[in-house]
Amino acid sequence: MAMPARPRLAVFKFASCDGCQLSLLDCEDELLSIAERLDIVHFPEASRRMLIGPYDIALVEGSITTAHDRERLTEIREQSGFLVSIGACATAGGLQAMRNFADVSDYARTVYPHPEYLSTLETSTPIADHVAVDYELHGCPVDKYQLLEVVLAFASGRRPQIARESVCMECKARGNVCVLVAQGQHCLGPITQAGCGALCPAYNRGCYGCFGGKEQAQVGSLIDHLRVHHGMTLDQARRSLRAYNPTAEPLQIIALQCDKDDVSGSKRGSGGHDG
């Protein structure tokens, strides 16, 4: 698709915390020049001006949790040249996808005295489960410089240059001491998509996987290692895999394996809380 000199950018929100689209407003040094380069025609969090499509680039935040949102997404897809899903909710269901492993009516009763007033789906699902997505940007939240790169790349008619390596690579580049090997911390860095700059290990804590599963990650091997050598319990393993990116495939497969191990009576740890 030929990109016009000043493409029309739209930002849409589904179930989310608003943090990923806020990343755009957090580009304090770049925001005014972005607004010159692109015509931001639909961004309700920032403007009353909400123009109808078609849009050259649509940024979609949040996961699909209602039938109405599923329909709205279909209309957005029809109106958009390139559709980019941003953040853990849009790419992997978000924390709210923990309902996928529970009974959502139990959830509604826990939070609301009159669950009958609500209309919600049984699951929280990523954007790509419903419509064709041109690019997925990971992170809870996304990194604002990666977001800028993606927007400017599409505006210039090229593919975004986003590294698909693991957090370990960023950690080595940053010169961090390995918190897993040296301190025995339950670090998910080896199986987690880079992009944060190896933030948690730089602050003396194990990566908790907010950027989601790296492609072709050896999730099972890492979890086995943490369980055998670093005292991770089955429950801890399952909790760490079902958190910020619950529908990410490599994580989900091993989390399901944990469920099976649990049923078959594999040994459980004491479940201390060492953070």
Place this chain on the structure above:
Amino acid sequence: MTGKDIPVRAGLKTRRIDVGYLARVEGEGALMVDVVDGELRDVQLKIFEPPRFFEAFLQGRELTEAPDITARICGICPVAYMMSAVHALEAMLGIRPDEGIRRLRRLLYCGEWIESHVLHIYMLHAPDFLGFDDAITLAREHPDVVKRGLRMKKAGNDIVKLLGGREIHPINVRVGGFYKIPEVAVFNALLDELKWARDAAAETVFWAAGLDIPNMHRDYEFVALRHDSDYPFSEGRIVSSRGLDIAMAQYPNHFSERQVPHSNALHSVRTPGNTPYFVGPMARYNLNRDRLSNATRNLACEVGFDRTVDNPFESIVVRALEVFQAFDEAIRLIDDFIVPARAAEVVPAGGGVGMAATEAPRGLLFHRYEVGEDGLITLANIVPPTSQNQLTIEQDLHELVAGNLHLAESELTVLCEQAIRNYDPCISCATHFLKLQLRHG
């Protein structure tokens, strides 16, 4: 609707304002206003942001996971969620971090207030006062104003980034303290920019006080924390302008949440009378003016704000004063830096019940947890500021619409939106907000 109704409806003068999706607020909401024959019938603030059920999936998680998980309720005020969680759980476990940790937590909270308030003042609220759709178009006519706001916002975000690791969903907060205490030298490196920003905040106060501010006064019950010596962030008692003065743990005995069919957010009321109340910058300010720094009080006097503020449209000035206060305190906290004895206190095994309220940028944020002896959360209850303000917002709109039915549709709509933004509502938080539909029918 039957044919018989048509003559009846034709006989009535009916109007409809319909804002399908309220802009410049965080999250998804609508407003519906019914006017029949020149008489205001009903105002409903509709929150259609889909529920995410945080309180449900916190069950079964380790207590140490609560700060990072609850941060995800709100991308604009994650620090507030983290702070309410750590204070509630530390109260339960008897953890008392030292003065060094306490000061760093205040510094982190300063950063979030600045980042959130400046976003609201310049990018969400000011365009209403000046007649623009957004800060981008405002910047075409007033580039220096918007650039000043963006630079101040960045200074706030720089505090959060340095101490928290990143601006949104910081990673350095834990029950017991922090994962890592940055070197004092890196804080000192922020000082020059923070001093510029404190001056810019004073300019912001004068600029905001000079805006054309609509006039509306109501008799509110303001509710906020009050601390022995400091402007409130995370410590103190819960007090109100009508004499309430309780420990944080007494909150459930004096406030309750109820659900209404038109909203996915729960409404909070004062019990036993089920009356609305007001949380946020104006409540904090009215109840804690004597806790402001001398510099902030002097500034308030200069713009005529050394008084109780009961016009919600003046909240933009109060927010600016709080931004000044936050920069002023941040500078003092860095000047008087105390290196904590350790990055974090040890988290002992065990459970119990823990409660805490802290002052999120938008107001009081209450968390309550029940935790088993295995350290797993069995029950969580979170009451965000926007659900506490929702009834008050609806009542403001009632008064505003009833008094301004002579206005043209578009003017009335803009005024209603502006009135809603007085509260900087965060719908993502409140849906455990807005679309304006003025239905004249």
